[in-house]
Amino acid sequence: MKRYTFLLILSLIAGGSYSQSVDNALKYSSQEYTGTARSTAMGGAFGALGGDFSSLSINPAGIGVYRSSEFTFTPSVEYTKAENGGYSEDKYSFTMGNVGYVASFIQKMAPAKGWQNFNFGIGYNRVANFNREGYVFNLNSETSLLDNWASYASGTAPGSLYTFEEKLAYDTYLINNDDENNYVSALYDGDIMDQQRHITEKGYIGEYVLSFGANYAHRLYLGATIGIQDLYHKTTNSYSEYSLVGNTTSLNEFTFTEYTTTSGVGVNFKLGAIYKVTNQFRIGAAIHTPTFYNLDEDYDTAMSSQFDPSISAAFPEDGNAYHSYESEYVSRVNYDYETPFRTILSAAYLFGHKGVISLDYEMIDYRNAEFGFDNSDSDYEMTLNKAISNSYRSSSNLRIGAEYRMTPNLSLRGGFARIGDTYKGETDEGYNTYSGGFGLKQNNFFFDMAYQYKEYSEDYVLYSGSSDVASLNSTNHQVRMTFGFKF
Numbered sequence: 001m002k003r004y005t006f007l008l009i010l011s012l013i014a015g016g017s018y019s020q021s022v023d024n025a026l027k028y029s030s031q032e033y034t035g036t037a038r039s040t041a042m043g044g045a046f047g048a049l050g051g052d053f054s055s056l057s058i059n060p061a062g063i064g065v066y067r068s069s070e071f072t073f074t075p076s077v078e079y080t081k082a083e084n085g086g087y088s089e090d091k092y093s094f095t096m097g098n099v100g101y102v103a104s105f106i107q108k109m110a111p112a113k114g115w116q117n118f119n120f121g122i123g124y125n126r127v128a129n130f131n132r133e134g135y136v137f138n139l140n141s142e143t144s145l146l147d148n149w150a151s152y153a154s155g156t157a158p159g160s161l162y163t164f165e166e167k168l169a170y171d172t173y174l175i176n177n178d179d180e181n182n183y184v185s186a187l188y189d190g191d192i193m194d195q196q197r198h199i200t201e202k203g204y205i206g207e208y209v210l211s212f213g214a215n216y217a218h219r220l221y222l223g224a225t226i227g228i229q230d231l232y233h234k235t236t237n238s239y240s241e242y243s244l245v246g247n248t249t250s251l252n253e254f255t256f257t258e259y260t261t262t263s264g265v266g267v268n269f270k271l272g273a274i275y276k277v278t279n280q281f282r283i284g285a286a287i288h289t290p291t292f293y294n295l296d297e298d299y300d301t302a303m304s305s306q307f308d309p310s311i312s313a314a315f316p317e318d319g320n321a322y323h324s325y326e327s328e329y330v331s332r333v334n335y336d337y338e339t340p341f342r343t344i345l346s347a348a349y350l351f352g353h354k355g356v357i358s359l360d361y362e363m364i365d366y367r368n369a370e371f372g373f374d375n376s377d378s379d380y381e382m383t384l385n386k387a388i389s390n391s392y393r394s395s396s397n398l399r400i401g402a403e404y405r406m407t408p409n410l411s412l413r414g415g416f417a418r419i420g421d422t423y424k425g426e427t428d429e430g431y432n433t434y435s436g437g438f439g440l441k442q443n444n445f446f447f448d449m450a451y452q453y454k455e456y457s458e459d460y461v462l463y464s465g466s467s468d469v470a471s472l473n474s475t476n477h478q479v480r481m482t483f484g485f486k487f
Helices: 002-013 016-023 025-029 037-041 060-065 145-153 166-171 378-391
Strands: 070-084 087-106 115-129 132-141 175-177 183-185 193-216 220-243 251-276 281-288 292-307 322-326 331-338 342-351 355-365 370-373 394-407 410-419 431-442 445-461 469-486
Touching (some): 037 445, 060 115, 087 469, 132 469, 145 166, 145 175, 370 378
Parallel strands (some): 070 132
Antiparallel strands (some): 070 469, 087 132, 132 193, 281 342, 331 370, 342 355, 394 410
16 A cells, blocks of 8 residues: 555645656656567566667667677567456557667777777667556545545635636536535535546657777676667546436536646666676676656646436536536646666676576666756755655666577577565565567578566556545566667
8 A cells, every 4th residue: 555655645745737747757767678579588687798789778888799780670569458346458559669770890900808899889779668548446435526626626716716627627517616615516415426547648768879888808898878768658547437326416427537748858878897707607787877857748637527407406507417628728847857876787697609597686766766847846846856755765676588599590588577666665566577589590680579478556546635546457468579680
């Protein structure tokens, strides 16, 4: 229930467009290093291996491992199924996981213990996908969002009500006032409602990378990456209540919909090293600065109500059974967001030319994520960031990958990742990913395919201030195909 507590705190301190952004603080800080099919199949554990374009976003020293120039691109298909209370919703998406080019410059007369080659890379890795759709329910509820709106509106003239919520509730006859602007909901004591929330998300974080690396004596590899992250996230949250048989009210149902679109660009810097302890065993380390985002967020709402004309109780004065309104304007907010610092330690062991096993251990302190608002109340900004600090924790992710070369042209791969819990408390809300795949190569062409599976759960507060929580259980399937050319 710790995630519920966090969400409840946010619903109380953050209103309108800000609340959605704060709830996404973790989402924008969590990333997956699975750009290419080979990296995906091996669980993203490439910090000590290199030689794969995904490594430029993990440990930039991996670019120094290249001994030839290379071009790759990776189309992918994702399928997400979200389920609550036996009801499920499917979402398919087609994305480009990776496009990248690496140029390798090998010295003709390089000394045996000197610099051997210098490499340059430029391209794109998809590091997050937000596409998902699902429903959460709370049946036979004795509470209603209408009671909250009536309470919030108390003492305010209709023309001065909050345009994104209470004003819409008033215009659709869901709350009504007297001469002293005391408001009551369209429900009566004893009325019971079924509640439903429909969540639709789409979007991504893509990282454009510019990397440089070098190879010293085939023993030490160094690299650096400038990452420019492109973020787009659109959510549609529709909250509905349905009247049950036996209620006194004439209200059949109402729906309140929030539309939030967040987009922007962030910049980070990565620095890494790989060292061959022996020809078989190598270690790696990388540091990632925070990604410094500047984000634009648009927020607007809509509301509709449906009444039964055969029931006189609380029927609208205008005599119409159906009402629908949109907020008077769109709220547009610009703010800064800073993700946490990351550290990645890696190790890999090569079994001659037959196989490899690799491991990455990543550490992130999510308490250090921060928002910054221009021309805003500093106390408000401090409250939001304090809520993050009090609710998140330092976390770690473990990624393990293996590859076995069946023939000189065919390799089999497998991977596992444990994504650590990010919330304070006793309950572990981390999750696992499982992956596998194969690779084929012929002369200067190679083809890799990977499949990844993960299952995770998220808790949702049905509406701001509600004590009712519902869990949305999601499963995600990814298939990626990488086409590569060496020259």
